[in-house]
Amino acid sequence: xxxxxxxxxxxxxxxxxxxxxxxxxxxxxxAVLAATAIIxxxxxxxxxxxxxxxxxxxxxxxxxxxxxxxxxxxxxWSIRIPRIAATAMVGGLLAAAGAIMQxxxxxxxxxxxxxxxxxxxxxxxxxxxVFTDSRFGETLRFLQTELLPLAAFAGSxxxxxxxxxxxxxxxxxxxAIFLLAGVAITAITxxxxxxxxxxxxxxxxxxxxxWMLGSMSGATWTKAAVLAPVxxxxxxxxxxxxxxxxxxxxxEADAFHGGTDVExxxxxxIVMVSAMTxxxxxxxxxxxxxxxxxxxxxxxxxxxxxxxxLPASVLSGAILMVGADTLARTIVAPAEMPIGILTAAxxxxxxxxxxxxxxxxASL
Amino acid sequence: xxxxxxxxxxxxxxxxxTLLDGVGVTVAPGEMVAIIGPxxxxxxxxxxxxxxxxRPNEGEVRLKQRDITSYxxxxxAARRAMLSQHINVTFPFTVEEIVLMGAGERSVREAGxxxxxxxxxxxxxxxxxxxxxxxxxxxxxxxxFARVLVQLACGEAEHGPGLLxxxxxxxxxxxxxxxxxxxxxxxxxxxxxxVIAILHDLNLAIRFADxxxxxxxxxxxxxxxxxxxxxxxxxxxxxxxxxVVHRSDDGVPYVLPQSMQALGPQ
Numbered sequence: 201x202x203x204x205x206x207x208x209x210x211x212x213x214x215x216x217x218x219x220x221x222x223x224x225x226x227x228x229x230x231a232v233l234a235a236t237a238i239i240x241x242x243x244x245x246x247x248x249x250x251x252x253x254x255x256x257x258x259x260x261x262x263x264x265x266x267x268x269x270x271x272x273x274x275x276x277w278s279i280r281i282p283r284i285a286a287t288a289m290v291g292g293l294l295a296a297a298g299a300i301m302q303x304x305x306x307x308x309x310x311x312x313x314x315x316x317x318x319x320x321x322x323x324x325x326x327x328x329x330v331f332t333d334s335r336f337g338e339t340l341r342f343l344q345t346e347l348l349p350l351a352a353f354a355g356s357x358x359x360x361x362x363x364x365x366x367x368x369x370x371x372x373x374x375x376a377i378f379l380l381a382g383v384a385i386t387a388i389t390x391x392x393x394x395x396x397x398x399x400x401x402x403x404x405x406x407x408x409x410x411w412m413l414g415s416m417s418g419a420t421w422t423k424a425a426v427l428a429p430v431x432x433x434x435x436x437x438x439x440x441x442x443x444x445x446x447x448x449x450x451x452e453a454d455a456f457h458g459g460t461d462v463e464x465x466x467x468x469x470i471v472m473v474s475a476m477t478x479x480x481x482x483x484x485x486x487x488x489x490x491x492x493x494x495x496x497x498x499x500x501x502x503x504x505x506x507x508x509x510l511p512a513s514v515l516s517g518a519i520l521m522v523g524a525d526t527l528a529r530t531i532v533a534p535a536e537m538p539i540g541i542l543t544a545a546x547x548x549x550x551x552x553x554x555x556x557x558x559x560x561x562a563s564l
Numbered sequence: 565x566x567x568x569x570x571x572x573x574x575x576x577x578x579x580x581x582t583l584l585d586g587v588g589v590t591v592a593p594g595e596m597v598a599i600i601g602p603x604x605x606x607x608x609x610x611x612x613x614x615x616x617x618x619r620p621n622e623g624e625v626r627l628k629q630r631d632i633t634s635y636x637x638x639x640x641a642a643r644r645a646m647l648s649q650h651i652n653v654t655f656p657f658t659v660e661e662i663v664l665m666g667a668g669e670r671s672v673r674e675a676g677x678x679x680x681x682x683x684x685x686x687x688x689x690x691x692x693x694x695x696x697x698x699x700x701x702x703x704x705x706x707x708x709f710a711r712v713l714v715q716l717a718c719g720e721a722e723h724g725p726g727l728l729x730x731x732x733x734x735x736x737x738x739x740x741x742x743x744x745x746x747x748x749x750x751x752x753x754x755x756x757x758x759v760i761a762i763l764h765d766l767n768l769a770i771r772f773a774d775x776x777x778x779x780x781x782x783x784x785x786x787x788x789x790x791x792x793x794x795x796x797x798x799x800x801x802x803x804x805x806x807x808v809v810h811r812s813d814d815g816v817p818y819v820l821p822q823s824m825q826a827l828g829p830q
Contacts, residue, residue, distance in 0.1 A: 306654050447665055450651050450708075453617050457648070458715065459641030459668055504655035 225502050229515035233288070236519050240284050240526040245534050246275050286419035287525045288518035289427040290480045291490060295517025296434060297476040298491020299498075299510055303445035304469045305367075305378060308496055308554055312477040313488035315382025317359050319389040321478040322486050324355025326396045326408045349426050349482040356478035359385055360470050414485040414540025416525045423483045430479045431514070437472045438510035441465055445506040487540045489547020490517055496554060566629060567592050568727050568758035569614060569644075573623035576609050583609045585782045586623070591758045593725045596750065598773035599762045602803055605779040607762045608649075611731050614760065615646045627727065641668065642719035644727035647712045649735060651704070656695040659688055659707050666714030678717050682710040685748055687741070701736040709733060709745060716757065725756030732762050746772045766819050770794055778802055791817060 221228070242248050248256055256272035294312070301310045301317075312318050328351040363385060367378035397408055410418070444465040447455040456462050480487075494516045495509060502508055521539070524546075528539040567590045576584040584606040591597055599607045612618040614625060616632045625632040627643055635643070645666075653662065663682055667675030683689045686706040696704055712728070719726050728749065734742040746768065753759045763769040769776060776793040778786040780802050786793050794817040799807045806822040 308655070443669070446657075446661075449653050449655050449657065450665070451648070453612075454646075454648050454651055456617055456637055457615060457641065457646040458665060458711075459638040461637045499656060503661070504657055505661060 222502050222508060225508060225512050226515070229512060229519065233515055233519050233522070236522050236526075237284055237288065240522050241276065241280055243526060243530055244275075244280060245529070246271070248272050248275065282421045282424050283416055283419040283525070284522055286424040286427055286483060287416045287521050289424065289431050290416070290484045290487070291517035291519070291521025292514035293427065293431060293434060293476040293480040293517070294487060294490040295494035295513040295520070296438060296510055297473045297480070299495035299506070299513040300438070300441070300445070300469050300476075301473050301491070302495055303448060303506055304466065304473070306449055306451075307378075308499070309379070309492065309551070311489065311491040312356070312360075312473060313486060313491060314551075315363060315379065316385030316389055317356050317363070317473065317477050318481050318486045318488070319386050319393070320359030321352035321356035321474075321481040322412070323389040323392045323396075324351040324358075324478075325482050326393050327351065327355075329407045330396050330400050330404050349479045352482035353475050353478035355389075356481070357471065357474035359389070360474045364466070364470060410485055412486065413538035414487040414543070415528075415536065415538045416484055416521075417529070417536055419483065427479060427483060430475055434472060434476050435511065435514065437468060438506075438514075441468055441472075442506035442510055445469070446504075449504070485538075485540065487521075487543050489543050489551065490520060492554070493543075493547045493550045494520060496550060567626075568628060568725065569760075570626045571614060571623065574610070574613055574620045574625070575622040576606075576613060576618065577621050582782050584613070584620075587779070587782075587784045588623075589614070589760075589777060589784075589787070591727075591760060593756045593758055594753050595775065596753045596759045596773045597761070597775045597777055598769035599760065599777045599779060600764075600766060600769050600802075601779035601785070604781075606782040607779055608731055609782075610779065611646070611729050611760065611762060614727075615644060615729050616640050617646075628723075638668070641715060642726075643723055644729060645712045645716040645719065646729040647709055647731060647733050649731050651708055653696045653704075656697060658693050658695055659683070659699070660692045662696055662707050663710045663714055666711040666716075667718055668715070670718060675714065675718070678714050679710075682713040682717070685713065686710045687744065702738060702741060705733070705736050706741060706745075709748075713748070713752075716752065720755075720757065725758065728752055728757050728759045730759070730761035732764060734763065734765065734768065742768060766794075766799075770817055770819070791815075794819060 238253070242250055242253060252269070252272055255269050256276050258273070298311045301312055302308050304310070325348050328347045332347060363378065363381055366381040393408070393412070397405060400408055444455065444460045444462075447458045447460045448462070448465065450458065452462050455465075495513050498509055498512050498516060502512060520543075524542045525539050528537045528542055531537060570590045572588045574584055574587045574589075575582070587606070587610060589597075589610070599610065601607055609618065613620050616625070616627070616635065619633065627635070627640070632640070660679060660683070663679050664672065664675060666682075667678060680689070683692060686709055688703065688706055688710065691699065691703065691707075696707060699707065716726055716728055730749065733745055733749075737745060742765075749759050749761065749772070761769075761772065763772065770790050773790065775788065776786070776790050777784065778793060778798065785802055786798060794809055796807060796809055799805065799809070799819060808820045808822060809817050810820065811817050
């Protein structure tokens with residue numbers, strides 16, 4: 201007998217009623233991102249007050265009327281706007297990669313930066329810096345901008361695949377083995393990076409050190425153009441895998457019973473996490489904890505359903521990174537603080553907070 | 565009537581161990597079958613083979629006259645629903661969100677009444693907005709049963725009577741909810757669903773099912789109506805206990821174990 205028809209009240213209910221903000225989450229986050237970006241436009245080594253912003257952006261008439269406007273335009277269009285755009289996309293990619301990885305491993309502590317996926321990408325990026333030197337021919341040197349993201353993606357993909365291979369057995373993923381394998385992989389990649397540091401010349405050394413700390417100071421339009429297609433493809437993939445990731449919370453066998461092609465879901469998730477992390481890392485260097493903090497806080501407010509969690513993570517990650525980057529380039533102006541230091545200072549306590557909450561619940 | 569599920573010569577090995585050896589099962593629409601047997605008899609392996617989750621080393625499974633391996637996971641989910649044991653949900657999904665997962669791609673508007681009715685049937689309407697990890701083991705099991713009922717109802721609405729597989733569905737339930745669950749499954753059978761359940765409680769299995777399948781050591785030890793299967797001899801051979809078999813007023817047998825200690829060599 202099929203289930204009888206329910207009550208009138210039941211059919212009009214939204215899922216997860218009792219959770220607030222689910223319907224307004226996306227517009228609200230978009231508004232906050234816009235506000236954060238506008239503030240980020242105005243502050244920095246060369247301050248541009250709000251009153252001059254419309255003219256500098258070319259929104260008000262008779263632009264380029266005076267030298268001040270010309271200077272503002274130069275600062276905005278060649279430095280600040282590409283940097284904010286790239287920072288927002290890096291933040292969105294890192295947060296979404298974290299949320300997907302947590303769904304894949306069914307654990308809120310999974311993060312590409314924490315388990316060596318980001319450092320796998322950084323190792324490959326550092327290799328690209330060292331081995332595309334002019335010693336090996338001008339062509340490679342010329343191709344460095346294109347090679348870096350590809351190398352970082354390959355490095356991240358390799359580490360994610362190794363990680364999944366080690367921690368999954370017969371359809372089950374051991375979280376303890378997963379985290380410990382992540383520690384070991386991070387150690388191996390760090391040893392590799394150390395070796396590259398050892399053989400690098402002074403200029404390469406400076407470039408490599410920049411990966412290790414994480415910074416958006418090198419952001420350009422070209423780099424923003426590398427990030428944009430990955431973000432677009434990533435958002436499309438997020439919409440496609442959202443329901444499968446929800447069902448995966450039941451375990452691989454039961455996700456299959458519920459109609460999910462689990463193997464395909466895992467393949468897409470692993471490739472997307474690797475691409476998003478690798479490309480972000482190739483632009484910004486290793487920035488930890490964005491992928492943990494953002495999805496965790498969002499789950500508390502809007503719930504764990506991935507259809508909303510993944511796009512909300514992209515927007516919140518962008519807000520967090522643009523805010524942190526604005527702070528990074530102002531608190532010790534005219535110098536810049538590496539943004540990785542800021543995100544770790546905020547993120548590590550949140551990570552410990554999750555651990556403390558989980559401690560009583562279940563063994564890893 | 566043609567069988568909903570038909571399995572022939574199923575063998576499954578893991579390394580050198582043989583989990584299942586040449587087992588065949590056919591279940592018709594509206595039939596209720598309980599699989600019984602001691603630990604390690606191959607009950608869960610058989611159920612996972614019938615669900616399409618595992619592939620046999622030998623033999624084949626046909627679901628609704630089609631090779632089960634020819635279905636995509638989504639097509640399969642529309643024709644058979646399965647309740648597993650020990651599902652551990654780590655993220656704070658609410659009861660309602662979990663049950664709605666059974667409805668696949670259907671919108672909340674479409675699936676709302678089904679979700680409501682299933683929650684009502686397992687007695688969890690008042691827990692709709694509670695987060696699953698905060699509930700007791702039995703309440704979580706009932707939530708997953710409701711999810712499986714929604715999946716079954718959605719599939720049957722499109723493809724007619726389907727297959728419901730239950731792997732020890734009553735293991736964490738109190739007595740009242742054991743009966744409730746069994747009766748809910750019976751109602752599905754009355755509507756044409758083929759139901760196969762692994763049950764450890766022999767008396768519940770007898771009450772619940774018209775037909776018992778007995779597995780022992782990976783082989784089919786017996787398959788037939790409950791009155792034929794439930795005899796002192798079979799229980800002694802399979803479970804290695806001595807038991808008295810009585811009949812209740814309606815003629816249904818029940819089993820009273822006499823000694824929980826294994827019998828010596830006979």
